[in-house]
Amino acid sequence: MKIGIVGTGTMGRVHAAAYRRMGAEFVGAYDRNPEKLAAFVGAYTVDPFKSFEELLMRVDVVDVTAPTYAHEELAVRAFEAGKDVILEKPLALTPDSGRRILEAARESGRRLFVAMVVRFFPQYRKAAELVHAGKLGRVGVVRLKRVLFPPGPGWYRDPEKSGGMPVDLMIHDLDYARWLLGDPVRVFARKSPPVEGEVLEHVQALLSFPDGRMALVEGGWAYPAGYFRTALDIAGDRGLVEWSSDQPPPMATLFPAGEPAPEVGLPMAGLEEDPYELELRHALEALERGKPFDVAPEDALAALELALAVRESAASGRPVEVAS
Incomplete structure (x- = not known):
């Protein structure tokens, strides 16, 4: 092709x-x-x-x-x-x-x-595999973070062209939260006070799910130049998986009490794999072989609707119901 x-x-x-x-x-x-x-x-x-x-x-x-x-x-x-x-x-x-x-x-x-490239980052993909395989038990809380420096001059700074930070940046983790827990029913978000003449923005959003589970998603264009921090923390009733871009290993796992720890510490996902290459290779192979994509178009539409709900809640200070 x-x-x-x-x-x-x-x-x-x-x-x-x-x-x-x-x-x-x-x-x-x-x-x-x-x-x-x-x-x-x-x-x-x-x-x-x-x-x-x-x-x-x-x-x-x-x-x-x-x-x-x-x-x-x-x-x-x-x-x-x-x-x-x-x-x-x-x-x-x-x-x-x-x-x-x-x-x-x-x-x-x-x-x-x-x-939606975050689904192809080895750390995030491995964590999702653990959740979907039931290795963590029933997941109750998901915490996700993605914060970096503001974009430079250009179309990203214009919400009418980029959708603003929730649509351009937070959408990654909102899509990931849906991948883990399904569709939320409600979002409540707060954002940092505006700074005149700046695009600085920091948002924290709480996603509520129909069975009482929750996801806490943090995103921001407010860090100093050159800084980019991401993290995940997924808590189930049988275990916890967490990872932060600040830590040397690709992922750390706390195993449930009563189960033996591994004999030797091993990384659970290799960072030498480029997620963009993994993503595009997957797309081309699915096209060539007629296989389904890991990200359906409907997933991308649902993530957009969720990002817009977060943006609306952050602007109004009120919860926003999410259509199922």
């Missing part, structure tokens, strides 16, 4: 590097900015397409890494041209826009993979 990338910013380069490492047939790219496009195709030795239409004529799979506000237009046009689509998260800026993308995929008979 011949792959073309549209959008040559940060995520376009991340995807291009992953395709090169895995030996995929990455043939070219398009960007509305000719200077960015020239630098990109020079770095990855691929063809520069003069228009999106030319890209559509030359490839089988369209990888959309353009800004979020362009997702609907580009994805729908790709489906209308009969192409499969890999779409960088978030799916869209609004649920209606997201539903139009999903409908275009259904009408075309082509497939949509939304790149």
